[in-house]
Amino acid sequence: MIGMLLRVLGDEYGRPVRRTVALMSAAAAAEGLACALLVPVLRALLGSTPGDAWPWLAAFGAAVAVCAVLRYRGDLTGFRAGTALLRGMYHRLGDHLARLPIGWYSADRVGRLSVLAGRGVLETMGVIAHLLPPFLSACVTPLTIVAVMTAFDWRLGLAALAGAPVVVAVQVWAGRSTAAADAERAERDHEATGRVIEYLRAQPVLRAGGRTAERFRLLDDSLREVERASRRAVRSALPGAVGLAVAVQAVFTALLVLGAHLALGGDVGAAEVVALLVLAARCADPLLSLVDLGGRLRGARAELARLDAVLRTEPLPEPRRPVRPTRHDLEFASVGFRHGERVVFDGVSLTVPEGQRVAVVGPSGAGKSTLLQLLARFYDVDAGAVRVGGVDVRSIGSDELMSRIAIVFQDVYLFDGTVEENVRLGRPEASAAEVRAAAAAAGLDEVVARLPGGWATEVGEGGARLSGGERQRVSIARALLKDAPIVLLDEVTSALDPENEAAVQEGVERLMAGRTVVMVAHRMRTVQRADRVVFLDGGRVVEEGTPADLLRRGGRYAEFQAISQESGLTP
Structure with missing residues (x-):
């Protein structure tokens, strides 16, 4: 999606997004590294000399402060970039629409374009400020924690890493299963918007003909279709949400069983197992948030695809070497x-x-x-x-x-x-x-x-x-x-x-x-x-x-x- 976003924004507006992504990714990685310091902290606290935890606690506090600064800078940059890109995208969209042939503007396209230029642009540009930070955190922080777990114990690390393909597969499956329902809901939304506009514009004719009741019925039917499509979209998203929750819990359970086995066998200390399981639990929250984020990102991606299709429509070609006529016949x-x-x-x-x-x-x-x-x-x-x-x-x-x-x-x-x-x-x-x-x-x-x-x-x-x-x-x-x-x-x-x-x-x-x-x-x-x-x-x-x-x-x-x-x- 980020690739499509960069293509839609173009080179001029793509640079701030790349900078924002890099800063937010660094903040997410710093959060994972800060969480990794819990391992030596817990090992010292649960060991024979709890006083050894003070240096690690100081390092943990410093890491949290660095993470907070990076997070603040990333979020601030995201909001500033989102605001600037929103203005820039409206200018780019307006300039492009001004160069498209008049024949492109059919009645159906004008209605859809009005929705796209309003809600669509706001939704897609809002990704940078509102959806990108939690999405990068949900992806980068768990991967950083898994890397740290691998460094402490390769068996637990590999076990956690083995769960990554499962989570990705569930997300892909959920996206595919809801794509049709999301598209239908978007189509019904556009139809209902058209019905509302049609109803408002047709008031003089409808009242003169005494046909307001019929028009109400048509509008109500359209709104009921929106309701049905929304219900189908929710039902289609439910298996993916449950599947992701089950997958995350299954991976955590597997880590718990493996950690207990290693601790009972004496291969790993109980303190290290507890610390590593705390890290594994820390991975669960951002992964589970992918359920909500995935649905919102799919909606934004659909709007982004429609925006991309408009911007990729070829305008009337401009001459490479323009000629200025000297007459006006x-x-x-x-x-x-x-x-x-x-x-x-x-x-x-x-x-x-x-x-x-x-x-x-x-x-x-x-x-x-x-x-x-x-x-x-x-x-x-x-x-x-x-x-x-x-x-x-x-x-x-x-x-x-x-x-x-x-x-x-x-x-x-x-x-x-x-x-x-x-x-x-x-x-x-x-x-x-x-x-x-x-x-x-x-x-x-x-x-x-x-x-x-x-x-x-x-x-x-x-x-x-x-x-x-x-x-x-x-x-x-x-x-x-x-x-x-x-x-x-x-x-x-x-x-x-x-x-x-x-x-x-x-x-x-x-x-x-x-x-x-x-x-x-x-x-x-x-x-x-x-x-x-x-x-x-x-x-x-x-x-x-x-x-x-x-x-x-x-x-x-x-x-x-x-x-x-x-x-x-x-x-």
């Missing part, structure tokens, strides 16, 4: 792309000259949003190439590429902070005057004027304290502040009321001015502002041309617009 060259088993694009080719506006239209599922995501390199294409300024996006550094692109989505996510902090995400180093100018261009200034805290108003998680139109204005102001030469718009006004749509559209017009724009849109008012329209369907470009030309042709685009007008979706 866009090109799809025979692009093929699959999402899972579904073919999204099959040989799509199109160009967007620098400074032009292209509207992407098509039925749901045609891949319109995916086209924008490929331009921003949220995914890599399976065939062909996506180019910016004639350069394949895979040859452009991620930071360089994103510095040239501003994206405004239909569903805007705002971070839990102030309005100004969310706008500044576009360009954190911008001056206050630049932030205010971007806000005015996006129509956000009038929103800020009526907010009780002005620019310092907290927007809440996801922007929950703002309306949809207000969140969209923040997003446009953020994009304007970024001042990127390429703008990608994904149906930014489709879910807004007429008043907000008009205000947002003014901000969008300012955002698009003089820039290369690709926008996904359905509304005629938005499409008519485009220089060219691309109609996607079936993974291919079906039609392409100016809005007026496509309407005159009476093809798929004209048919699509007619249906939208009849349904009232296109004003």
Whole structure:
């Protein structure tokens, strides 16, 4: 497990762990050596001259003091390392997640990742501070005592050493017998967490449909499965706990019998046998603690394995020699792309000259949003190439590429902070005057004027304290502040009321001015502002041309617009 922990932490954070392990191991060995001094102490006390025990008692006291200092230093180092590594692990996990392709973030993975990033990281990093000291003590101290016993009497030492494989075998067997039950319990925990989140998020729908009783039943069923899985996990761990206790007691009994035999035969003095049996008894406590430690370590190891799997997921590769494009025209060259088993694009080719506006239209599922995501390199294409300024996006550094692109989505996510902090995400180093100018261009200034805290108003998680139109204005102001030469718009006004749509559209017009724009849109008012329209369907470009030309042709685009007008979706 320590090897996996070091791999997960990486070289930068692995060094403090190695230092902590070495210090804790030294403390455990010192504890075993201190216990070994009980042999001469007891031999002197039980002998004919008890006064000879004083020097040994002084040595025992000094050894205990050294052990206490090492233990204190080891525990302190463990807590400090655990705290530092917890912070470092969050940074490492966050940096890695930021480089993974967007397609990796399925709904199931996001739920599991939220649990892993919270409880999972805390549990795995807590191993260093809370589980590593007793585990090393349970392993190193008994081995040190067995080595001392061997030095005093090789027969008792070898007998004690022979019990080590038995204890290890029982631990391995216990781990294997509980692995399936532990995995099932973890799976049920994840499912129950998902049910709780689903139940809370679905409250408006459930109450409107009068289905709260059914949802309670589903949640209760999930929680009952957690209870059953926990019981099975406890029952599967019980044989291992009993087996370890029996094994330890059997080894101690064997040592007791052997010691009595040697003492009765005159081969070893009674005082030495008593002292050595005291050492053997001292080994029993840490060995028996392996029952509890083993279960907790297996749980932490399971979380560590899941964390390791995430960190070993390959991110999108960065170019070895990044190229900086000098233009901002866009090109799809025979692009093929699959999402899972579904073919999204099959040989799509199109160009967007620098400074032009292209509207992407098509039925749901045609891949319109995916086209924008490929331009921003949220995914890599399976065939062909996506180019910016004639350069394949895979040859452009991620930071360089994103510095040239501003994206405004239909569903805007705002971070839990102030309005100004969310706008500044576009360009954190911008001056206050630049932030205010971007806000005015996006129509956000009038929103800020009526907010009780002005620019310092907290927007809440996801922007929950703002309306949809207000969140969209923040997003446009953020994009304007970024001042990127390429703008990608994904149906930014489709879910807004007429008043907000008009205000947002003014901000969008300012955002698009003089820039290369690709926008996904359905509304005629938005499409008519485009220089060219691309109609996607079936993974291919079906039609392409100016809005007026496509309407005159009476093809798929004209048919699509007619249906939208009849349904009232296109004003």
